[in-house]
Amino acid sequence: EAGVTQSPTHLIKTRGQQATLRCSPISGHTSVYWYQQALGLGLQFLLWYDEGEERNRGNFPPRFSGRQFPNYSSELNVNALELEDSALYLCASSPGAGTYNEQFFGPGTRLTVL
Amino acid sequence: DQQVKQNSPSLSVQEGRISILNCDYTNSMFDYFLWYKKYPAEGPTFLISISSIKDKNEDGRFTVFLNKSAKHLSLHIVPSQPGDSAVYFCAARILTGGGNKLTFGTGTQLKVEL
Numbered sequence: 001e002a003g004v005t006q007s008p009t010h011l012i013k014t015r016g017q018q019a020t021l022r023c024s025p026i027s028g029h030t031s032v033y034w035y036q037q038a039l040g041l042g043l044q045f046l047l048w049y050d051e052g053e054e055r056n057r058g059n060f061p062p063r064f065s066g067r068q069f070p071n072y073s074s075e076l077n078v079n080a081l082e083l084e085d086s087a088l089y090l091c092a093s094s095p096g097a098g099t100y101n102e103q104f105f106g107p108g109t110r111l112t113v114l
Numbered sequence: 115d116q117q118v119k120q121n122s123p124s125l126s127v128q129e130g131r132i133s134i135l136n137c138d139y140t141n142s143m144f145d146y147f148l149w150y151k152k153y154p155a156e157g158p159t160f161l162i163s164i165s166s167i168k169d170k171n172e173d174g175r176f177t178v179f180l181n182k183s184a185k186h187l188s189l190h191i192v193p194s195q196p197g198d199s200a201v202y203f204c205a206a207r208i209l210t211g212g213g214n215k216l217t218f219g220t221g222t223q224l225k226v227e228l
Binding site for chain 2: 003004031033035040041042043044045048055056058090092094097101102103104105106107108
């Protein structure tokens with residue numbers, strides 16, 4: 001069974017541009033989570049989608065947004081990129097919104113903002 | 115505000131010995147704790163968890179201990195093996211009303227030497 005996949009592996013952008021990161025959850029999983037891991041910090045929660053709707057949002061500015069498609073894949077968009085947005089962005093999926101459901105992580109997208 | 119803290123960025127242990135990784139938290143609302151392991155270029159993988167109603171959970175070579183009064187948990191790996199060399203993240207969540215968000219520590223790099 002395929003795990004969580006993310007694309008692209010690496011992304012290089014310049015300040016002010018927009019970045020789009022993609023995530024495909026494990027087949028059958030309806031919940032998708034996005035986390036940011038900046039240098040020296042733990043994983044910071046960004047967004048949670050379930051059944052196409054945004055269920056929870058972390059302490060990030062509105063220029064971080066996303067969506068979940070009918071096939072449960074998800075996109076994270078970062079507008080007006082800033083240097084400090086350079087980080088590893090991890091996507092995770094779980095089989096539904098149940099509180100005990102384990103989150104399975106993808107390998108991440110490394111975003112570099114120049 | 116780092117609500118989950120791993121104060122040791124690295125730990126080196128000899129093969130066959132015990133590895134003890136520590137984690138402290140500040141939010142008393144956390145009621146479920148997890149440990150994840152991360153190899154380079156891979157996403158974190160779930161290792162073991164513990165509910166706040168327990169003080170110990172064991173799974174093979176891995177045991178997690180929870181001291182609620184001290185807001186402290188630890189992961190014991192016995193015996194340590196070279197394949198255990200990885201970054202270990204402690205994570206916490208609030209089961210009810212927590213929005214499925216995981217709050218992570220900054221990680222501890224474990225190196226198991228021959």
